[in-house]
Amino acid sequence: MTDQHAGFAAIIGAPNAGKSTLTNRLVGAKVSIVTQKVQTTRFPVRGVALAGDAQIVLVDTPGIFAPRRRLDRAMVRAAWGGAEDADAIVHLVDAPAQLGDKPADHRAQIDVESIVEGLKKAGKKVILALNKVDAVKRDELLAISQKLFETGVYDEVFMISATTGSGVDDLKARLAALMPQGPWLYPEDQTADLPARLLAAEITREKLYLRVHEELPYAAAVETTAFQERKDGGVRIExxxxxxxxxxxxxxxxxxxxxxxxIGQKSREELIQLLDRPVHLFLHVQVDEKWADKRAFYGDLGLDFDA
Structure with a gap:
């Protein structure tokens, strides 16, 4: 077993850079929810990727941005925390946003600058991954790469498309080479480290945002209040x-x-596939203007309430 390698690779970046899409692509299975909403990922999600003798535990972190409220601060702290102890760090940058002049592009550019400053302070050497490169001309990509390399925080760059998979295999091979020698941390057939209750809540939250992302603001949450095994082998989820x-x-x-x-139908269909058994799902809607200020909510997600 001495030829095995295993370690952690954190994927950090601004909101909507494509971190969850990249994590899912590297793992080869869905471990993080993906929506058109910014800041969809609220806590570090671990996905397990295999490359030859190496097991890469990918930490898909929340987007790093200027926090305004308690939940924002907790998410940003969790993102930096996911990077602190990693054997490798990938800074994923939305390449088209670095060239755009829309308000969202300006926010992304500011977020990237703040991440660079944070990496400088931490003294970390990082892999730069420019994402969505299929939407940018080659000379523009080289200009973005050069500008970021001049900050001194990167030691190599990969041009990728997390959506199509272009360049992702090369990045995966590099991460595998960076994993320290040691036994694998998870069974070979495990693709994620996420409790079933939390996974179920994340799947429903994804369907919620997919359906009402324009009408419903960012401030919504899903909690699994009951997860009961049934005698028929199924599970009842409330x-x-x-x-x-x-x-x-x-x-x-x-x-x-x-x-x-x-929302319930789509969530149940996916949970049946993921859990590989019958699922009986019951959804309730509750108004609680203070849900984002409850300590228990943060503990369930592994976030720091006092961030």
Whole structure:
């Protein structure tokens, strides 16, 4: 067993850089939810990738941005925490956003600058991965790469597309080479390290955002309140969807409850595949304007309430 290698690789970056998509691509299975919402990932999610004799435990971290409230601060601290003890760090940068002049692009550019400053302070040497390169001209990519390399925090660069997989195998091979010698940390067939209750809540939250991402603000949460094994081999799952205002409740319910029914159906279909058994899912919608200020919510996600 001495020829085995295993370690941790943290993927950090600004919100919407494509970290969850890259993690899923490297693992070869879905371990992180992906939506068009910024800051979808709220806590570090571990995905397990295999490359030859190496096991790479990928830490998909929340986006790093200027925090405004308690949940934001906890997420940013978790992101930096995921990088602190990693054997390798990948800074994923949305290449098109570095060239754009939209407000969202400006925010992304500022976030990248703040991450660079944070890496300088930490004295970390990092792999730069420019993402979505299929949407940028080669000379522009080289200019972005050169500008970032001049900061002194990177020792190599990979041009990738997390969506299509272009360049990802080369990045995976490099991460495998950086993993220290030692026995694998997870069984060969395990692709993620996420409790079933939390996985179920994340899947439902993904469907919620996919369905009502334009009408519903970022401030919504899903909690698995019951996860009960059934005698028939199935599982009964009860979940509460929290929104902050009464006016948001009808958005989640939809006319005649159709929106909530769709969310539940799509979530149940995916959970049946992931858990490989019958799933009985029951959803409730609750208004709680203080859900993001409850200590128990942070503990369940492994976040620091006092960040």
């Amino acid at each position: 979940q509460t969807i929290y929104v902050e205002r009464e006016s948001q409740r009808p958005i989640v319910l939809g006319k005649g409850g159709q929106t909530l029914k769709w």
